[in-house]
Amino acid sequence: MSESARLTRKRAREQEDSTANDDSPLRKRSDSAALDDVARDRPAYKKDEEFWFGDGTVILIARDVEFRVYSGVLATHSPIFRDKFCEDNPIRNVSINGKSDVPCPVVMLTDSPEDLRHILRAYMLPSDTSMFISKQPSFAMISAFIRLGKKYQFISLYEQSLDFLKGFYPNRLEAWRKLTDWVPTGWDLSESIGVVNLARLSGELSLLPTAFLSCLILTSIVHGFTREDGSPENLSLEDLNICFNAKTEIRKASIKVLYTTLAARTTPECKTQTACRRAFRTALSSLRACIDDLMDTDPFLPYTSYVKDGKLGVCSACRVATNEKCWNGRLALWNRLPTIIGIDVPGWGEPVAAAAG
Incomplete structure (x- = not known):
């Protein structure tokens, strides 16, 4: 049904209701009078500075802010708004293109003006059809x-x-x-x-x-x-409880992965057994100075984040084996995250496989 047809039907109904024997207050008085009653019970409405189009076809009211926009645009993208605009909404007379007393439906919303403004920016402003009017959305x-x-x-x-x-x-x-x-x-x-x-x-x-x-x-x-x-x-209280419990469990598991990684033995291919063992012991000992970081940083950081200059100081064979051990340990912890948190996440995680640090 066209907008004009709906408005015509609405105005006819107002005329019929003025003489109808109906106990409903909205049937005994015009919709504009009903809006006046609402206005007396609420703070004065103010027109939105960004979205008040002089030829807009609907007025949306969010809290104490009025937005005059194009009903057809919203109805095209939202079946819920399309249904709202088909309802018997109150009418306010407005001016369009120099013509006064043009009936315009008024729709009351329960959303905040700030939220509604984001939606209107996405659809009412001339822009790319993508939502990313800003490439860095807030x-x-x-x-x-x-x-x-x-x-x-x-x-x-x-x-x-x-x-x-x-x-x-x-x-x-x-x-x-x-x-x-x-x-x-x-x-x-x-x-x-x-x-x-x-x-x-x-x-x-x-x-x-x-x-x-x-x-x-x-x-x-x-x-x-x-x-x-x-x-x-x-x-929520439930999610706060998840955070308190999960933090301890995740940190414990993360520190275990790190200590297990750096407590590794040298590989059979190692040509510098004594030097590599010394490097592993030094790295383990240096973790004492990183306790605060271990408790407060990303639990999935590689071991290289905790050794001097990011270098373990072992031979290439031991380094490859250590990288693999660290990766598999972190990956196993990652795959356990939903279990630690206590939720089921279908498709979570990935197979354990060797990868560089």
């Missing part, structure tokens, strides 16, 4: 795309946002090793708490192990962080 943007994408079925934004997170919270150790930071560029480390919550919301369990790993680095995990709209973001 947590607030990704969070809005996933939460509102799921709620209103903006499928493309929702899936692209999950794919973005999977790139920074991977399920393979090889991919994890290539990352240079715990979180995407520009994000605060505390926003990993939000990633855990988004993983729970979306059901993308593959994000949880590495999202929890990032949370383990936080010094104030209990306090969470403040979202863009001023609301708090915290882990």
